[in-house]
Amino acid sequence: MKITVVGAGAVGATCADNIARKELAEELILLDIKEGFAEGKAIDMMQTAALLGFDTKITGVTNDYASTAGSEVVVITSGLPRKPGMTREELIGINAGIVKGVAENILKHSPDTIIIVVSNPMDTMNYLALKTSGLPKNRVIGMGGALDSSRFKYYLSQELGCSPADLNAMVIGGHGDTTMIPLINHATWNSIPVTQFLSKEQQEKVVASTMVGGATLTKLIGTSAWYAPGAGTAAMVESIVRDQKKLISSGVFLEGEYGQKDISLVVPVILGKNGAEKILDIKLSDTEQATFNKSADAVRNMNDVLYEMKLV
């Protein structure tokens, strides 16, 4: 198995480190545009092999896409992260050009790959990667739901005083401060609805905290988070390369599901060796569906910017 991570920054390097420790690939290529940056991080990671006991072969390259040839999975994290006070959507002007160029270069050497898009604004970047690559829709998947759902479980566990591992909770919609939808009425604590244990105010507090989970950390750290994003991306890679058929909310191209088409949004997806193998078009309440439609409208407005930029 060969995997490439494009972007050796905070998220890309963390994702690569997770992939190496889990031995999800025999060969892992870390690529960055900054001279020597990926090479240095790859050597640093390889120098943990004797300590951590993994056999993954990690190689760092500077903008050398020939080295990525034959990658079964490619993770795209290249692009700017936001600064405190910014929205993810404000990154589109710089990141859209980066993601388009990276997708084009990747496809030249790995025409059958599965792409996982992390760069923000993720919903629109995933749509751009799909349109640019020409890959089937099951082979271009956005990472956002895995992260947001884990944050949702964190905030629920804080409120319930329980182990996050005992929680089942999912976020769908968009990967944006105002477009994501933590499905509080579907969340359970070992099969028991969490709404039985939380007041309406507590439920609203958990949902609100989850929605701004990224911005909260950006304010504290000064840049985007990377540990949970890196781990969330690696969890998606693992379900794909080990054909685990895990249900992970992911950004995928919709063709009528949830009443939406020609858009990438975060919905429940079965991830296996063929990528996004099945979209679960679950029944939402009228309120949830209305909120989903509002999120879709906001994401579609961002996608329109790609057309204005003549990138699609």
Ligand SMILES: NC(=O)c1ccc[n+]([C@@H]2O[C@H](COP(=O)([O-])OP(=O)(O)OC[C@H]3O[C@@H](n4cnc5c(N)ncnc54)[C@H](O)[C@@H]3O)[C@@H](O)[C@H]2O)c1
């Ligand atoms: N989808 C999510 O849930 C999620 C989570 C965290 C971060 N992000 C996004 O991921 C992106 C990366 O975040 P980060 O914190 O790792 O940023 P970072 O600045 O630490 O790393 C980005 C890396 O991309 C590299 N890069 C830039 N242009 C490139 C190109 N054309 N080819 C190859 N490499 C290039 C940079 O040199 C840098 O090393 C940002 O857009 C951020 O908003 C998304």
Ligand SMILES: O=C(O)C[C@H](O)C(=O)O
């Ligand atoms: O919030 C950010 O800017 C990065 C990422 O989308 C996140 O949710 O951590």
